[in-house]
Amino acid sequence: MTGSIQRVALITGASRGLGRSSALKLAENGVDVVLTYKDNADAARTTTTEIKALGRQAVALRLDMADTGSFAAFAAQLKSTLAGTWQRDRFDYLVNNAGTGAQVPFAETTEAQFDQLAAVHLKGTFFLTQALLPLIADGGRIVNTSSGLARFSLPGYAAYAAMKGGIEVLTRYMARELAPRGIRVNTIAPGAIETDFGGGLVRDNAQVNAHIADATALGRVGLPDDVGGAVAALLSDDNQWITGQRIEVSGGMML
Numbered sequence: 001m002t003g004s005i006q007r008v009a010l011i012t013g014a015s016r017g018l019g020r021s022s023a024l025k026l027a028e029n030g031v032d033v034v035l036t037y038k039d040n041a042d043a044a045r046t047t048t049t050e051i052k053a054l055g056r057q058a059v060a061l062r063l064d065m066a067d068t069g070s071f072a073a074f075a076a077q078l079k080s081t082l083a084g085t086w087q088r089d090r091f092d093y094l095v096n097n098a099g100t101g102a103q104v105p106f107a108e109t110t111e112a113q114f115d116q117l118a119a120v121h122l123k124g125t126f127f128l129t130q131a132l133l134p135l136i137a138d139g140g141r142i143v144n145t146s147s148g149l150a151r152f153s154l155p156g157y158a159a160y161a162a163m164k165g166g167i168e169v170l171t172r173y174m175a176r177e178l179a180p181r182g183i184r185v186n187t188i189a190p191g192a193i194e195t196d197f198g199g200g201l202v203r204d205n206a207q208v209n210a211h212i213a214d215a216t217a218l219g220r221v222g223l224p225d226d227v228g229g230a231v232a233a234l235l236s237d238d239n240q241w242i243t244g245q246r247i248e249v250s251g252g253m254m255l
Helices: 017-028 041-053 068-086 111-135 158-181 197-204 206-214 224-234
Strands: 008-011 032-037 058-062 091-096 136-145 184-190 246-249
Touching: 008 017, 008 068, 017 032, 017 041, 017 091, 017 224, 032 041, 032 068, 041 058, 058 068, 068 111, 091 111, 111 136, 111 158, 136 158, 136 224, 158 184, 184 224, 224 246
Parallel strands: 008 032, 008 091, 032 058, 091 136, 136 184, 184 246
Antiparallel strands: none
């Protein structure tokens, strides 16, 4: 990739929350964005409008991360979008962000809940990235999304955290196997963030928010832009020598 080429990022689940923040931060840094959404087309349109207001190109495509059978068609749609909007056949940055939450005690977690989390977070990330490999530029970058919960444990997140632990191992294998193409692969692991994720528990429950702030070295709960900024930094041209790493963005939660 040369400096004259317009960078293009694909961010899954970027109609809201951390994905939206990452998309806007990248746009501020001059990167164009293809974002995916599952159901909320209105939110996706709002995000694309905000990106375009920053002077960047943006396209929203629908994608269900749990439906691996749709990934070949999605890749074909993305290829067409890249040709039509950017007159190119590859993109530069992939951010595997889309996900769902579940707070259920280990003893009460159902097989259906476990399977849903696995389908979206682990299987979806694995096979979507595989399907998109021909479209990722040599020298590009991939950021997978884990969680601070893969390092520390809180009751109710056993299944969710297990998937994120899998993502961290997968990241190292991706980094090793894609290195011959110059593709860097890293994991971003957010701590507790004020979003609508998990029903907005961290954002809307003052007691939970205060408890997390007390357990965080920097003394507050994280904000979406804290994570979006970290993702943009990992994808910047200055990041040439970091791959296969887990970067926790938690403000020092539960050190």
